Amino acid sequence: MKDVFTGSLVRLSAFDPEEMSKVFPRWNSNSEYFRLLNSSARSMQSSKAALKWMEEEVGEMSLESYYFSIRTLAEDKLIGEIGLDVVNWPGRDAFVGLGIGETEYWSKGYGTDVMNVLLRFAFMEINLRRVSLGVFEYNPRAIRSYEKVGFRPEGRMRRLLKREGRRWDNLFMGILREEWLELNASVPAEAAIGT
Amino acid sequence: MFDIQTQLFEGQEIRFGPIDHEKDPEIESKWTHDSDFMRMMDTAPARPMSAAIVRKQYEKLEKQIEEKKNLFHFMIRAKTDDRLIGMATVNRVEWTNSNAFLRLGIGAAENRRKGYGTQALQMLLRFAFAELNLFRVSAMVPEYNEAALGLLKKFGFVQEVCRRKALERDGQRWDLYVFGLLSEEWQGQTKG
Amino acid sequence: MKDLFRGELVRFTFEEPEAGAKAEVRWQRDTEFIRLADSDPSRLSSEKKLKEWFDHQAEDGPKSERVSFSVRTLEEDKYIGFLGLWIDLIQSEAWVGLGIGEREFWSKGYGSDMMKLCQQYVFAELGLARLSLGLHEYNPRALRSYEKCGFRLEGRTRQDLAREGHRYDSLWMGILRDEWQQMQKGENR
Numbered sequence: 023m024k025d026v027f028t029g030s031l032v033r034l035s036a037f038d039p040e041e042m043s044k045v046f047p048r049w050n051s052n053s054e055y056f057r058l059l060n061s062s063a064r065s066m067q068s069s070k071a072a073l074k075w076m077e078e079e080v081g082e083m084s085l086e087s088y089y090f091s092i093r094t095l096a097e098d099k100l101i102g103e104i105g106l107d108v109v110n111w112p113g114r115d116a117f118v119g120l121g122i123g124e125t126e127y128w129s130k131g132y133g134t135d136v137m138n139v140l141l142r143f144a145f146m147e148i149n150l151r152r153v154s155l156g157v158f159e160y161n162p163r164a165i166r167s168y169e170k171v172g173f174r175p176e177g178r179m180r181r182l183l184k185r186e187g188r189r190w191d192n193l194f195m196g197i198l199r200e201e202w203l204e205l206n207a208s209v210p211a212e213a214a215i216g217t
Numbered sequence: 218m219f220d221i222q223t224q225l226f227e228g229q230e231i232r233f234g235p236i237d238h239e240k241d242p243e244i245e246s247k248w249t250h251d252s253d254f255m256r257m258m259d260t261a262p263a264r265p266m267s268a269a270i271v272r273k274q275y276e277k278l279e280k281q282i283e284e285k286k287n288l289f290h291f292m293i294r295a296k297t298d299d300r301l302i303g304m305a306t307v308n309r310v311e312w313t314n315s316n317a318f319l320r321l322g323i324g325a326a327e328n329r330r331k332g333y334g335t336q337a338l339q340m341l342l343r344f345a346f347a348e349l350n351l352f353r354v355s356a357m358v359p360e361y362n363e364a365a366l367g368l369l370k371k372f373g374f375v376q377e378v379c380r381r382k383a384l385e386r387d388g389q390r391w392d393l394y395v396f397g398l399l400s401e402e403w404q405g406q407t408k409g
Numbered sequence: 410m411k412d413l414f415r416g417e418l419v420r421f422t423f424e425e426p427e428a429g430a431k432a433e434v435r436w437q438r439d440t441e442f443i444r445l446a447d448s449d450p451s452r453l454s455s456e457k458k459l460k461e462w463f464d465h466q467a468e469d470g471p472k473s474e475r476v477s478f479s480v481r482t483l484e485e486d487k488y489i490g491f492l493g494l495w496i497d498l499i500q501s502e503a504w505v506g507l508g509i510g511e512r513e514f515w516s517k518g519y520g521s522d523m524m525k526l527c528q529q530y531v532f533a534e535l536g537l538a539r540l541s542l543g544l545h546e547y548n549p550r551a552l553r554s555y556e557k558c559g560f561r562l563e564g565r566t567r568q569d570l571a572r573e574g575h576r577y578d579s580l581w582m583g584i585l586r587d588e589w590q591q592m593q594k595g596e597n598r
Contacts, residue, residue: 026256036267085474199388353567384500
């Protein structure tokens, strides 16, 4: 069977609150990163508060939420986090959220790679039928990356955000399982059943 | 032949042991990152777990063992260096019906194809039949797990049920087989 | 759209704790009922304990993995039994367990009606891909009823159950959504 955790640049790894709570404050102190990911301002969170929040939110293994840390294959370095929240089981739809906190890994294909692995996990392991996401219109790098992976624009919440004196839209994008399968129909049958 | 003095928990190259809460979580955490292994081991979705989560799972497991008394869990270790190789379980024990399910997994790829699975299943069966006095044991295996199918057949398990398309993975639906072995069948083997 | 909870003979509801527990206590005393319904050893629970289960359901609220129904007759609104679903969302499959505690409603089509309603709920509302069930080999009445509803016998775990000094096989059955849809088409012709 194809590996559902490994891509070509990164792999999905366990989301460990101990480890994550140590890097989150640093990542979130970079306001550019924070503003790409979050729609509203927050007071800065300490490691201790982050740990508590993570243990509550991510501590248990739930049927609805799947959170991963992202590690590079080359150096096993922790560079970000990605999570899937199932919003509608009968419809088999989930929202994905991705953040690459280590900025030197931006614009190098890591985002595209991890999103593709996540979609493989979503469609081939959790058996979802579609994945949705929201992205701010001032994040063209992410929008391009998601389009490359197969997401299509589905709508916008007009003028949702206000930052730096102007208003910005929130874009909705979605990808259907059949669409992703078509883009990724490269795995031959024999390779799909492992020993 | 087996008798009351032959060790239940010592094999040729492996032994059964308890959970080591200090060391085992890290190792098991690594296995959970191997999606191949997880997809062979379980029908539940593969998910990488941190050592902290594994530790919590061990606690839940030991709680269930205490409270429900319908489960026996063994860690499989190599006799040479005591390294953790896998786990073996007798679960879903129904005492009044004298039946149970078996589960077995060798976690790291480099430890497979070495006969450990065979040794472990042998020990697990002896525990189930000669110590728990079960009448029969079952195992549920997806059709794509050829290694498990081969191992079960080697031990004389009979395929009894085909749960059609009961599992979805990799974009298709798979059959889940239920295998069964009766105590008298096992006894017939060990005597021969 | 069809009424999901009304069949031809029965309807699905959920009992108030008092009434539910009282009826269950009575049914549990009927050993034949228990032994047909369950593989766990027959036991007698107090009304208090049974009421706790119903209260628990009320507190927890709706859950996606477990759905329980009480079954009442349409004609007299009599509470006659239960139907429970254990749902595996990832595999898109559910297990169903049902029981009719009131004997006079056995062999009269009530079980089939309950099962048909259940299939409709599972396939048309939950959109699952498969429905499974287990039964004992000494329950031919149920086997016939389920076969009529389209379930296929998928195997038997040999001598799985011990009762009255005998061992009995457990039967495993399943129906796929496509098969159910085919049946619906056939019936509507």
